[in-house]
Amino acid sequence: MRYTAKVISTATSIAALLGSLALSIPAISVAEEASVIDQGKAIAFNKKKGNCLACHQIAGGKLPGNIGPPLVGMKARFPDLNKLKAQITDARKNNPNTIMPPFGPHAILSKDEINKVAEFIYSL
Amino acid sequence: MKKLAVIVSTICMLAAPLLGVAANPEQDLKDFRSYFTKRFPGTPLQDFANGVYAVDKASRAQWEAFEEFPPYEIYVEKGEKLFNTPFKNGKTYASCFPKAKQGMKQNYPYYSKKRKEVVTLEMAINECRKKNGEKPLKWKKGKIAHLMAYFAYQSRGKKGNVKIVNTPDSIAWYERGKKHFYAKRGQLNMSCADCHYYNAGNKIRANILSPALGHTTHFPVFRNKWASKSSKGDGMGTLHRRYGGCNKQVRAKPFKAQSKEYRALEYFHTYMSNGIKLNGPGIRG
Numbered sequence: 001m002r003y004t005a006k007v008i009s010t011a012t013s014i015a016a017l018l019g020s021l022a023l024s025i026p027a028i029s030v031a032e033e034a035s036v037i038d039q040g041k042a043i044a045f046n047k048k049k050g051n052c053l054a055c056h057q058i059a060g061g062k063l064p065g066n067i068g069p070p071l072v073g074m075k076a077r078f079p080d081l082n083k084l085k086a087q088i089t090d091a092r093k094n095n096p097n098t099i100m101p102p103f104g105p106h107a108i109l110s111k112d113e114i115n116k117v118a119e120f121i122y123s124l
Numbered sequence: 125m126k127k128l129a130v131i132v133s134t135i136c137m138l139a140a141p142l143l144g145v146a147a148n149p150e151q152d153l154k155d156f157r158s159y160f161t162k163r164f165p166g167t168p169l170q171d172f173a174n175g176v177y178a179v180d181k182a183s184r185a186q187w188e189a190f191e192e193f194p195p196y197e198i199y200v201e202k203g204e205k206l207f208n209t210p211f212k213n214g215k216t217y218a219s220c221f222p223k224a225k226q227g228m229k230q231n232y233p234y235y236s237k238k239r240k241e242v243v244t245l246e247m248a249i250n251e252c253r254k255k256n257g258e259k260p261l262k263w264k265k266g267k268i269a270h271l272m273a274y275f276a277y278q279s280r281g282k283k284g285n286v287k288i289v290n291t292p293d294s295i296a297w298y299e300r301g302k303k304h305f306y307a308k309r310g311q312l313n314m315s316c317a318d319c320h321y322y323n324a325g326n327k328i329r330a331n332i333l334s335p336a337l338g339h340t341t342h343f344p345v346f347r348n349k350w351a352s353k354s355s356k357g358d359g360m361g362t363l364h365r366r367y368g369g370c371n372k373q374v375r376a377k378p379f380k381a382q383s384k385e386y387r388a389l390e391y392f393h394t395y396m397s398n399g400i401k402l403n404g405p406g407i408r409g
Contacts (some may be wrong), residue, residue: 053329054328054329055328063329063330064327064329065326065327065328065329065330065331066326066327067323067326067327067328099314099318099319099322099323101311101312101313101314102313106311106312106313107311108311108312
């Protein structure tokens with residue numbers, strides 16, 4: 001009896017341990033993902049960085065401009081994340097006379113910042 | 125006869141491509157104006173003198189309320205006083221500007237054939253001072269802006285009447301200004317036209333962009349933003365002060381007030397608003 005009890009308690013604690021592991025592994029990566037998206041959001045909304053709200057309506061951003069299209073449903077619009085990154089890096093490739101700043105070539109944002117902004121925009 | 129016809133047609137053939145590329149300020153003006161009157165069908169031509177309020181009905185009421193007690197009025201008075209105060213030599217500005225009281229700002233800037241350059245009213249003011257043994261004023265604010273406010277006020281109701289003189293040099297000045305207006309610049313890579321032509325009436329963040337048509341009619345302006353930066357609450361500023369501000373917004377290095385570059389821009393920009401009645405000074409946010 002005592003033995004079984006011990007087995008059971010060991011089993012439950014292992015289960016508990018596994019359970020918490022099973023929970024904590026995705027929990028960590030979700031948190032990391034969220035933080036990349038959060039960082040991207042902060043860069044996108046920062047007036048001295050992306051300042052995307054100057055021209056685009058973006059969920060969570062206040063007083064957006066309307067020079068560019070609202071950034072919604074971006075996964076459907078840009079199934080390929082690299083195409084989205086390319087648009088943010090240099091919008092002139094798609095529209096030579098665009099008003100959208102060439103964030104990459106003019107070094108307004110670094111490559112890392114553009115990647116983070118793209119992850120954020122992709123999540124919209 | 126036949127020979128003559130051949131010669132004439134050859135000349136025409138040679139001239140045609142030249143005409144094709146040659147600047148045509150009159151046509152530019154027509155195109156510029158019709159672009160805006162089509163874009164804003166509810167705005168009569170003369171109403172473009174009111175800048176952003178011509179196309180933003182929401183903020184217009186508030187602006188009209190400001191006009192009830194206009195903050196520029198005391199600066200028009202200061203300008204008038206300066207205008208009438210004798211220099212050390214006993215003469216006044218009237219010795220240089222005998223027609224000031226009838227209104228003359230509508231004719232500025234102008235191209236001087238003799239000097240081979242565009243002359244702005246601010247320049248003429250400082251040249252008048254120099255001629256009379258006085259030190260020049262600073263270009264963007266303070267006394268020069270007060271004098272400009274006085275000149276603007278005297279010209280209220282007069283239609284813009286800038287002349288693009290038909291000499292290669294004058295046309296070159298015009299073309300330089302036109303190029304500045306349409307050229308992308310600064311780290312953000314935007315042109316005046318990006319904001320005030322293609323996107324006039326659209327919002328950049330919470331700001332509605334004013335149409336470039338009518339831009340110059342109400343300068344100098346009293347800006348609340350400039351007033352809050354001045355220890356005396358003096359918000360008057362010249363057109364070139366605004367040019368500098370708009371260049372800085374796109375992270376471009378501004379040119380100096382009254383530089384060739386800005387005088388050329390003013391020549392083009394003001395000519396585009398010919399025919400619209402002057403209504404300066406104005407009040408802006």
